[in-house]
Structure formats: C-alpha cells, structure tokens
Amino acid sequence: MARSALALIDHAARVFATRFGGSPAACGVAPSRVELLGNHTDYNAGCVLSAAIDRHVVALGRARTDNIVRAFSSEFDAPVDFQLDCLPTRCDGGWGNYVQAVFGALRSADVALGGAELVIHGDVPIGAGLGSSAALECAVAMLVLQLYPHRIESGELATLLQRWERDYVGVRCGLLDQFSSLHGRADKVIFLDCASGQHEVLPLGANPPAIIICDSKVHRQLRQDAPYNDRRGECEAACERLSRLLSRDLAGLCDVSSADLRDVASNLPEPLMSRARHVIGEHERVIAAREHLRTGNTYRLGQLMIDSHASSRKFFENSCAELDRLCDVAADQPGFLGGRLCGAGWGGCTVNLVAAEAVDPFMAGVHDCLDQASELPAAEIYVCHASDGARGQRLH
Numbered sequence: 001m002a003r004s005a006l007a008l009i010d011h012a013a014r015v016f017a018t019r020f021g022g023s024p025a026a027c028g029v030a031p032s033r034v035e036l037l038g039n040h041t042d043y044n045a046g047c048v049l050s051a052a053i054d055r056h057v058v059a060l061g062r063a064r065t066d067n068i069v070r071a072f073s074s075e076f077d078a079p080v081d082f083q084l085d086c087l088p089t090r091c092d093g094g095w096g097n098y099v100q101a102v103f104g105a106l107r108s109a110d111v112a113l114g115g116a117e118l119v120i121h122g123d124v125p126i127g128a129g130l131g132s133s134a135a136l137e138c139a140v141a142m143l144v145l146q147l148y149p150h151r152i153e154s155g156e157l158a159t160l161l162q163r164w165e166r167d168y169v170g171v172r173c174g175l176l177d178q179f180s181s182l183h184g185r186a187d188k189v190i191f192l193d194c195a196s197g198q199h200e201v202l203p204l205g206a207n208p209p210a211i212i213i214c215d216s217k218v219h220r221q222l223r224q225d226a227p228y229n230d231r232r233g234e235c236e237a238a239c240e241r242l243s244r245l246l247s248r249d250l251a252g253l254c255d256v257s258s259a260d261l262r263d264v265a266s267n268l269p270e271p272l273m274s275r276a277r278h279v280i281g282e283h284e285r286v287i288a289a290r291e292h293l294r295t296g297n298t299y300r301l302g303q304l305m306i307d308s309h310a311s312s313r314k315f316f317e318n319s320c321a322e323l324d325r326l327c328d329v330a331a332d333q334p335g336f337l338g339g340r341l342c343g344a345g346w347g348g349c350t351v352n353l354v355a356a357e358a359v360d361p362f363m364a365g366v367h368d369c370l371d372q373a374s375e376l377p378a379a380e381i382y383v384c385h386a387s388d389g390a391r392g393q394r395l396h
C-alpha cells in the first residue's frame, strides 16, 4: 500500500479511538482518479481514458450489533448517524448522503448488513475534479465488505455505486469515477468503454511522462442546480434528435460518428450541435489514444489532450477563465506534452502530461508565471502517480 495511504490510516485510527473508543476492525482504501481524455463521454455510452492516482480516501470501522451507522469524517465537522432500514429520502448533497448511498447500494445487492461505526479521512481535494465522491464511496464500500463479507465483482460494484450516486444523491454522473477508483493499476492507465463495460489496462510507455495536476482551487458544484446535470440533459436531447434524424436507435450520443453528425448538422439546433460535437469528438479521441498507447506512443496522447481542452472551451462550455489560464501557462513550459481540464469542469484541476526529465522546470515555470502575474494565489501544482485500485483489509 502507498506510504501516503498508510499515514492516512494511522491518522484515521487515532481519530477513531477518540471518537468511538478502541480500535477499528477493518479499513477500506480508495484512490481518486485523473480523467486523461474522454470528457463527458461516460454517460453518453462512450469511451474514457483515466488513471487511479495516489491521493486516497480511507474508511476505518467496526461492526455494531444494531442497525445504526455512525460516521465521522475528519474533513467535515458534522457527524452522520442513520438507521439502516430508514435511509433519509431527501438528500442535501452533504457527505453523509454518499455514505448512506453506499449502504443503500450494498443492501440492494443483498449484502447482509448490520450497523457500523466508521471514520473517514483522506487527502483528495474535494470538488476539484479528481473524483473525491467516488473515492469516498469506494473506500466505504471496501470497508463494509470487510465487516460484512460478500463477494461482489468490481465491475458490478462500480455500476451499483454509480447508480446510487445518480439516483439517491442526485448527481447524474457516469461510470468513470467509481470504475477508475476500483480498477486502477500502478503505472498504468485504464481505457473504459462505458457502453459495454469492457476495459483495457494500458502502459504509459517505456519512458513514461509525468502526470502533473494544476489545481486552480476554484470550486465547482455538481448537484441538481449545477451545469453538470443541465449538460447531461442537453446531451440526451441531442441524442434523441439524432436518433430521429438518422432513423436508428442509439445507445447514446457516442453511437454517432463525427461524419454522421456533419451530415445532419444543419438540422441540429444550438447548443445541441456544439454539445454533440464535443462529446463525439472526445469519444473518437479516446479511441485514437488507445491505439497510440497500444503501440507505445504515449507522446501523441498529449496533442489529443490539447484538442480536448479546446473542444471543452468552445463546444461544451465547461471550462472557465482560471482553467484556460492554467492550460495556457502550462503550454509555455518546458516538457509540456499536453493538458486539459480534468473531470466535470467549471473549476477544479487541469491535468498535464510532462516529459519525465522536465518535471522540475515545468512546475517552477508554472509557479513563476502565476506569481509574476499575481494570479491564482491558492493554486497547487503537484505530480501524481498512477496507482492501484481500491482495497479492503482486516486490521487485526
């Protein structure tokens, strides 16, 4: 297990002793993820390229003999208590809803659950586009499956957690985050076809570039009233129109090629045309990237990432001034191969591929540029590493 994750477990064990007394019986550890390519393709039956990274959420806990769940997070002050057999029906999007969603999801999969006391801790920035919610869900699920053992295949678990986040918490997300957190592999990236659930683990090449995160620290929101769900609605509307225009059933927007889209372009109104153009283009970029990675040509991935950000900016309108600026600054630095916004958009992070030998000058260059212009004073820039997926283990 990564050293940073062990330190998180130590800290969480101390919090557990203070909060509940004694020691936890088991833990779940789940990584966050970077979306390298394939923006908003997951809920459009498209493909995506991601990596689990070495920023983790850990959940430590022990079973209770009743049906009560008591959860405490070191990031949020308010503890969460609930009865397993009456989950709140109204969600406010607070962190407790994600814990409730996991218990609800596992129960719906016939896991014989009882109550639990648990502490959650992590070093994943929240709301930064790195899949913090899914990391929390996967860590809690891994813990609970240690406390109440049940065999559940990881692809099925990813789908289950995603559905509960979508239907229970109200974020209409796709499969990317949960799948990446559960299926990550050290030093590898994951190609996922969200239409079929098929995935492929791909190398980053013989001299792998570094993955560098630039976190703007500009916050974003994903719940009901945020643009994420609006965009999803527009994608669904575009898909319906395209299905009629092309006279065939579609599994999702990504079932249409760019060539087909061009043929019917004049009949698809804005903003639907722009949204479709972005999503379909992204899907095709991911397919192209898979070929490059299969043949060890990691460096070609960089250009596709640059194209991806331009498309987000122009067609999906999910970038913002701060993310555009971070991309522009990164593009001027030594070793830059490509970069783009990461995850939903409207704030959060950019992800950059940087030649391994240029990591230090790249990071220093970004800092200098921002300092000189007194821009984004809170921005944080760091290297992350592709990591193994979520795990659970007994602690004694």
Ligand code: GLA
Residues within 6 Å of the ligand: 035, 038, 039, 040, 041, 042, 043, 129, 131, 173, 174, 175, 176, 177, 343, 344, 345
């Ligand atoms: C968020 C969602 C994912 C995905 C990305 C955009 O991270 O949780 O399911 O849709 O945005 O690609």
